Amino acid sequence: HEGELVAQRAGTLRFGLYASARGPVADDAPLCGLLDEGFTLPEVAWPQSLGRPFSFQSNSLLGVRAAVRAGLGIALLPHFLAHDDPALQLVREVPEVIREVWLAYPAEFRGASRFRPVIDWLADTLADCP
Structure with a gap:
């Protein structure tokens, strides 16, 4: 909510609970997850x-994904990061967890012909995320 920024909603990230594709998932499998660094995510x-x-636990979703691939546990991952990964299997959808993605940029870039294609490409790419 900055005064001189333009913000537009670009898409929504959806999540699922993922496990390693190596074998069956135990009901009591430990979790791999993001560290809580004071954010309410x-x-x-x-x-x-x-x-x-x-x-x-890691402060990186890529680190969490790598831990799940290695069989260290199951994790809540955004579908864009996990659904096409053959080393992972979807345990279940988690529709109650969603994240909106917003683009924010300085107001003076709004009409800039060299910047508009970047904004449009980012918005289109993020809108196509599963």
């Missing part, structure tokens, strides 16, 4: 609300 809060132990 739904992808951090939801796994914590399960009250299960974490076998791995």
